[in-house]
Each structure stands twice: as structure tokens, then as C-alpha cells.
Amino acid sequence: MEGEIAVSISLSKQTHTHTPKEVNPFEEKSHYSKKRAIMPFGLVSAWNKRRRSKSQDHTDPWLYRPVEYWKLEDRTPQRPKRHRVSSVYTLKEMEEATCSFSDENFLGKGGFGRVYKGTLRSGEVVAIKKMELPPFKAAEGEHEFRVEVDILSRLDHPNLVSLIGYCADGKHRFLVYEYMQRGNLQDHLNGIGEAKMDWTSRLKVALGAAKGLTYLHSSSAVGIPIVHRDFKSTNVLLGANFEAKISDFGLAKLMPEGQETYVTARVLGTFGYFDPEYTSTGKLTLQSDVYAFGVVLLELLTGRRAVDLNLGPNDQNLVLQVRHILNDRKKLRKVIDPELSRSSYTMESIGMFANLASRCVRTESSERPSMAECVRELQLIIYTNSKGLSMPMHALRMV
Numbered sequence: 001m002e003g004e005i006a007v008s009i010s011l012s013k014q015t016h017t018h019t020p021k022e023v024n025p026f027e028e029k030s031h032y033s034k035k036r037a038i039m040p041f042g043l044v045s046a047w048n049k050r051r052r053s054k055s056q057d058h059t060d061p062w063l064y065r066p067v068e069y070w071k072l073e074d075r076t077p078q079r080p081k082r083h084r085v086s087s088v089y090t091l092k093e094m095e096e097a098t099c100s101f102s103d104e105n106f107l108g109k110g111g112f113g114r115v116y117k118g119t120l121r122s123g124e125v126v127a128i129k130k131m132e133l134p135p136f137k138a139a140e141g142e143h144e145f146r147v148e149v150d151i152l153s154r155l156d157h158p159n160l161v162s163l164i165g166y167c168a169d170g171k172h173r174f175l176v177y178e179y180m181q182r183g184n185l186q187d188h189l190n191g192i193g194e195a196k197m198d199w200t201s202r203l204k205v206a207l208g209a210a211k212g213l214t215y216l217h218s219s220s221a222v223g224i225p226i227v228h229r230d231f232k233s234t235n236v237l238l239g240a241n242f243e244a245k246i247s248d249f250g251l252a253k254l255m256p257e258g259q260e261t262y263v264t265a266r267v268l269g270t271f272g273y274f275d276p277e278y279t280s281t282g283k284l285t286l287q288s289d290v291y292a293f294g295v296v297l298l299e300l301l302t303g304r305r306a307v308d309l310n311l312g313p314n315d316q317n318l319v320l321q322v323r324h325i326l327n328d329r330k331k332l333r334k335v336i337d338p339e340l341s342r343s344s345y346t347m348e349s350i351g352m353f354a355n356l357a358s359r360c361v362r363t364e365s366s367e368r369p370s371m372a373e374c375v376r377e378l379q380l381i382i383y384t385n386s387k388g389l390s391m392p393m394h395a396l397r398m399v
């Protein structure tokens with residue numbers, strides 16, 4: 001469509017800049033025949049050849065040009081592409097992009113369905129989330145789908161995974177996201193066998209995620225605050241340089257205007273990250289995300305999972321396991337991730353980080369800090385850590 005518009009504009013520009021005398025094809029034809037009539041035969045073919053090559057001349061407005069040609073002509077400076085308006089794809093395009101959802105392109109599976117790496121016709125590499133829900137859950141899934149498309153397409157922040165487009169072809173539903181090279185945070189902390197993240201990278205991830213949540217919670221996103229509702233370490237995705245972006249707004253609900261809470265009949269989210277106040281009252285607040293954020297801070301600190309079913313019943317829940325020692329420097333040492341390189345952290349920054357986490361996971365939601373406060377504290381923690389390690393100032397600017 002865009003291409004068609006570009007063509008008609010370019011063509012109309014061209015036709016208006018030439019007078020009928022200059023471009024009239026009939027006049028041109030009679031002029032050429034007269035010239036040829038008085039030419040010796042040997043010269044005719046050479047002249048014809050030159051004329052043919054002239055007709056290939058790119059300035060000839062009467063030549064048919066494919067759409068791509070006119071697009072190339074447009075040299076007006078392009079603004080960097082922001083995926084503000086979602087693209088719509090067909091099922092065929094989704095199949096093509098993922099080699100028919102081949103195993104090689106499989107990235108992972110969540111509550112929503114399978115996720116595949118894909119390459120669009122434009123060459124852009126993306127993550128394609130394929131909705132696979134049992135029929136009895138289909139209505140809920142479709143609702144989630146629409147909520148996600150609607151909200152995400154209006155959000156734009158460096159710490160949120162952008163939604164590039166979607167496919168709603170027959171019964172098939174897909175979401176097309178920007179591809180995050182290093183996958184999810186949980187895999188880097190206690191999953192795949194790669195070298196574990198150092199403390200500086202973990203602080204950078206915590207700050208990025210905090211900024212993303214602050215943006216959602218502020219009214220600047222879509223005019224009213226948004227609660228994520230399913231913030232967790234698998235929904236924090238990492239770019240090539242460990243830049244953190246938050247994904248999955250399928251469970252997010254727009255907060256009704258002028259109200260701080262939203263009462264819901266169903267408790268949605270993930271075990272291990274539930275705000276205790278939300279589970280007992282069903283009252284959803286922005287502070288529910290702060291609780292889940294606190295759990296992710298604890299995962300970053302300890303390298304443990306929010307819920308580890310391999311442990312005994314009393315040790316499964318990370319918050320219950322470590323909450324009481326977070327402000328005790330001596331005991332705190334015992335829960336620091338043993339995989340963490342000792343040269344990358346100072347105990348002072350660890351203490352400040354643990355203290356912030358302990359306040360985020362308080363049972364009373366009113367006692368938890370806001371996400372904006374978390375951002376400010378994390379910036380201070382990063383500064384304290386790098387100062388303690390005598391890092392050069394330019395390294396600080398990178399976070």
C-alpha cells in the first residue's frame with residue numbers, strides 16, 4: 001500500500017515537470033522516423049542501438065518502473081522506525097518466517113503457547129508467539145491476545161519489548177515481537193550452562209527492569225497507569241549487551257481512571273511472585289508489581305529460583321526462605337549467589353540491594369517503595385558498587 005502511494009506521487013511529480021512538447025510520445029515517434037529515413041542503412045542499426053540504450057535512460061518518465069525503483073528515488077530523511085502501528089501478518093507469512101514452526105526455531109514455551117524465532121520477508125529477525133490454548137481456554141486466550149496487542153502497540157520505551165505486529169488469520173493467533181538475543185533472565189541465572197552474569201550486569205538488568213515498570217506505572221504510557229500483573233524473571237528478556245526489556249503484557253489491565261486499585265474475581269499471575277495482599281483480597285495495585293520486582297531482585301542476588309520444587313516444602317519459596325536475613329550482613333553472605341564473581345561486587349552494594357529487596361517484598365503493600373524510588377536507589381547502588389571497586393566513570397555512564 002505504502003509502495004503504491006509512493007509510485008503515484010512520484011509519477012504525478014514527473015508528469016507535471018515536463019511540458020507536453022518535451023514528452024509527447026507521438027511527436028517523438030514522428031521525429032525519429034524522419035531522421036531514420038535520411039540515414040544510410042549501415043548507420044541505422046547503430047542509431048537504433050543508441051536509441052534503445054537511451055530509452056533505458058533512468059530519466060525517461062514514460063518507462064514503466066517497478067515500485068522498488070520509485071522507493072529508491074525517495075531520498076527524504078527517514079525517521080528511525082518505531083513500531084507504533086502494528087503490522088498485520090497472514091498465517092502463510094508466519095509459516096514462512098519460522099520454516100513451518102521448525103524445532104530449530106523453537107525458543108521456549110509459556111502459558112500462552114510456543115515461541116519461535118522467525119525472519120520476516122523484510123529480513124527482520126523476530127520472536128513469534130503462537131497461541132496454543134485448549135478450547136475451553138480459547139476465549140480467555142483471545143482476550144489476552146487483544147489486550148496485549150492493544151496495550152503493547154501503544155507503548156514505547158527502551159526497557160519494554162516492542163510488539164512489531166500480529167496475525168489473526170482464521171482461528172490462528174500470533175504475536176510478533178522484537179527478538180531478544182540472550183533470551184530470558186532466569187536462564188542466565190540458573191538455567192543454561194553459559195558463564196554466569198557478574199554483579200555489574202545484574203545491577204544493570206535490575207535498573208533496566210525498574211525503569212520499564214516505572215514507565216508502565218506512570219501515566220505517561222497511555223494516559224493511565226498500567227499494572228503488569230505477571231512480572232517475573234522469564235518475562236525479563238536480555239539483549240546482546242544485557243540490556244533488559246520487559247515482555248508479556250497479556251495479563252496487564254489498564255487501571256480505571258482516578259482509582260488506585262482494581263478488584264478482580266480471578267487471581268492471575270505466577271506462583272512465587274504473587275503479592276500476598278493481592279491473593280488474600282483480590283485487590284490489584286501497582287504495588288503488586290513492586291512485590292514481584294522484589295522477588296526478581298532476590299533471584300539476582302541469590303541465583304535461586306522464585307520457587308524451587310526440588311527443595312523441601314519449607315525451602316521452596318525464595319521470599320520465605322531469605323526474607324528474615326536480608327538485613328543481617330553476616331547471614332546475608334551465605335545467600336549470595338556462589339557463582340557471582342567476587343571481584344564484581346562490594347558488600348556495601350550487596351547490603352543496599354538486599355535492603356531494597358526486603359522492602360519490595362513486604363506483606364503490607366503500602367510499606368513497599370514505588371518503582372520510581374527503586375530506580376533512584378538502584379542508581380545509587382550502582383554508583384556505590386563502582387566507586388567501591390574504583391571503576392572508571394565512563395563505565396558508570398553505560399548503565
Ligand SMILES: Nc1ncnc2c1ncn2[C@@H]1O[C@H](COP(=O)(O)OP(=O)(O)OP(=O)(O)O)[C@@H](O)[C@H]1O
Pocket residue numbers: 107108109110111112113114115127129161177178179180181183184230234235237247248270
Ligand atoms: N522476544 C523474545 N525474544 C527472544 N526470546 C523470547 C522472546 N519472547 C519469548 N522468548 C523466549 O521464549 C520463552 C517462552 O516465552 P513465554 O513468554 O511464552 O513464556 P514464559 O515467559 O516462560 O511464561 P508466561 O507465558 O507466563 O509469560 C521465554 O522464556 C524466552 O526464553
Ligand SMILES: [Mg+2]
Pocket residue numbers: 110234235247248
Ligand atoms: Mg513470558
